[in-house]
Amino acid sequence: xxxxxxxxxxxxxxxxxxxxxxxxxEGCRLEDTDGxxxxxxxxxxxxxxxxxxxxxxxxAIGDQAARLMHVSNLFYNDRAVELARALVERTxxxxxxxxxxxxxANETMLKLARRYWYEQGDTGxxxxxxxxxxxxxxxxxxxxxxxxxxxxxGMDPLLSGVRHVPYGDAEAxxxxxxxxxxxxxxxxxxxxxxxxxxxxxxxxxxRDICDHAGALLLLDEVQTCYGRTGRFLALEHxxxxxxxCALAKGMGGGFPLGAMLxxxxxxxxxxxxxxxxxxxxxxxxxxxxxxVLAIFDEEELVRHASAQGESLGRSLAERVSRHAAAxxxxxxxxxxxxxxxxxxxxxxxxxxxxxxxxLLSVAGGDVLRFSPxxxxxxxxxxxxxxxxxxxxxxxxxxxxx
Ligand SMILES: *Cc1c(COP(=O)(O)O)cnc(C)c1O
Numbered sequence: 001x002x003x004x005x006x007x008x009x010x011x012x013x014x015x016x017x018x019x020x021x022x023x024x025x026e027g028c029r030l031e032d033t034d035g036x037x038x039x040x041x042x043x044x045x046x047x048x049x050x051x052x053x054x055x056x057x058x059x060a061i062g063d064q065a066a067r068l069m070h071v072s073n074l075f076y077n078d079r080a081v082e083l084a085r086a087l088v089e090r091t092x093x094x095x096x097x098x099x100x101x102x103x104x105a106n107e108t109m110l111k112l113a114r115r116y117w118y119e120q121g122d123t124g125x126x127x128x129x130x131x132x133x134x135x136x137x138x139x140x141x142x143x144x145x146x147x148x149x150x151x152x153x154g155m156d157p158l159l160s161g162v163r164h165v166p167y168g169d170a171e172a173x174x175x176x177x178x179x180x181x182x183x184x185x186x187x188x189x190x191x192x193x194x195x196x197x198x199x200x201x202x203x204x205x206x207r208d209i210c211d212h213a214g215a216l217l218l219l220d221e222v223q224t225c226y227g228r229t230g231r232f233l234a235l236e237h238x239x240x241x242x243x244x245c246a247l248a249k250g251m252g253g254g255f256p257l258g259a260m261l262x263x264x265x266x267x268x269x270x271x272x273x274x275x276x277x278x279x280x281x282x283x284x285x286x287x288x289x290x291x292v293l294a295i296f297d298e299e300e301l302v303r304h305a306s307a308q309g310e311s312l313g314r315s316l317a318e319r320v321s322r323h324a325a326a327x328x329x330x331x332x333x334x335x336x337x338x339x340x341x342x343x344x345x346x347x348x349x350x351x352x353x354x355x356x357x358x359l360l361s362v363a364g365g366d367v368l369r370f371s372p373x374x375x376x377x378x379x380x381x382x383x384x385x386x387x388x389x390x391x392x393x394x395x396x397x398x399x400x401x
Contacts, residue, residue: 002122003033005066016347018354025052028373028380030359038354041384042361046191046223046335046371049250050295060291061284064094069284073276079286084244086293090232092241097270098281099343100256102222103137105246106185106273108260109218110141111317112244113183116216116269125182125215128159131167133364135192136185136220145185168198170205177209183216183243184209188234191223191371194364195337197330200238206242216266222258223335226250227296227374230306230333236359237332250374253295305374309333312370312381319385326350334374337367338388340395348396 003021011017021033028051032036043049050057064079071077084096097108110128115142117125130136134147143151144159147167152158165172167190177184184206190196203219217240224234225247231237237243243266248258279285296302309332314336316329319332328339340346346362353360354367363369368388372381 015050018351020354027051027053028376038357038359039384040359041370041372041376042359043371043373044254045361046228046249048254049226049360049374050292050301051373051375054253054295055094056295057288057291060287064284064287070279070282072278073281077281077283077286079283079290080281083286083289086290086306087259087261091261092263093245094264095262095267097256097260097275099260099277100279100284100285101258102136102246102248103139103142104260104277105222105248105260106136106142106145107139109185109244109246110145111243111275112219112260112262112266112269113216113253114276115181116266119271120269124180127161127163127180127182129163129165129173129176129184131186131190132164133167133190133196134187134189164361167193167196168202170202170209173206174209177213177215179213181213183218185218185220187220188224188237188362189229189332189335191335192363193368194339195331195335195369196364197332203235203238203240207242216243220240221245222248226292227302227305228333228335228371230301230302234332251292252285252288253292255285257285257289267361299375301374305334308376308378308381309336311378312336315381315385319389319392325395334370334372334376336370337363339367342366345398347394349391352388354393354398356390358387360386380396
């Protein structure tokens with residue numbers, strides 16, 4: 001118990017952390033300080049994309065650490081150039097800025113949007129439009145974009161010039177976007193908001209609305225990036241080309257790595273001196289990113305995620321009709337959500353499932369989120385769903401208020 005007592009004494013209490021201390025992992029399995037094993041269907045919130053302890057990723061990080069970790073952005077390094085080249089080849093984007101997290105990737109997009117119009121001589125275009133229920137990160141800029149008031153408590157004043165419109169509602173978006181709009185920022189699927197998939201035409205209409213008003217369209221693919229939705233990037237489901245996008249979570253397979261990707265025509269928006277990151281694009285992080293891409297190719301993870309994601313979606317849909325405690329199921333690929341009935345206690349459900357040795361997370365307050373490592377097998381998915389089934393048969397209820 002001393003691990004837990006120490007943790008609760010010395011860690012800043014910003015999280016509601018479950019009473020488990022993990023020490024190691026392999027594939028979709030994790031082990032805690034008591035030697036207990038768990039099936040991880042959360043992947044550290046969509047981060048451990050190639051599974052825990054992948055030998056090829058571990059070797060790449062070890063080899064690179066011995067060769068070169070960091071030289072600063074006063075110089076180039078070979079790993080960063082190689083990773084940027086690989087991403088340009090695989091996406092509709094032309095230029096890359098590397099950073100260390102999703103929130104930083106979004107801050108970079110924000111600054112690009114504001115500065116781009118300044119460089120164009122259009123100083124009236126400063127407004128940013130984002131969606132309600134969105135999540136873009138926790139630094140003040142990304143937080144201001146985040147459309148969840150609970151995250152804003154006590155943090156005022158936020159960034160000015162940000163408007164929120166209902167997610168998935170193209171009419172509302174059209175009414176909010178005009179000659180004052182610098183950019184619209186959207187997630188292709190809202191992850192933290194509760195695994196919300198917008199109507200089919202939404203992103204295409206958002207692109208049209210932005211083109212019509214002359215605004216930039218920026219996609220936050222931090223949670224959906226690298227195969228999570230069954231495509232390399234979620235934007236491929238719609239065929240639209242945004243002006244920029246933000247990546248992070250899965251791209252380092254657990255190593256901190258984020259990126260802002262943009263098209264050539266807006267790349268002048270961040271000229272020399274306008275933005276920087278000391279750690280961003282260091283050789284070690286980029287070597288991890290390159291190893292992740294190599295594993296994606298070798299193990300055909302996008303195709304695998306698409307196939308396993310389809311079957312996870314089907315199995316979840318069957319469960320919704322079976323249990324009164326489940327009211328909706330949604331998502332794409334290996335990002336799926338099962339919404340619980342209003343009288344069910346989501347945090348207690350999560351704890352019961354964990355006691356059965358399976359790890360999930362809650363999104364949007366009442367949605368059980370499945371975001372397993374993309375290497376997950378059909379047998380592992382079945383095993384996880386058995387635990388969910390058992391708990392939903394007689395789920396813990398909320399205290400009547
Ligand atoms: C997790 C997440 C972020 C924030 O990423 P951090 O790495 O925690 O800063 C931003 N946007 C989306 C869509 C996310 O899911």
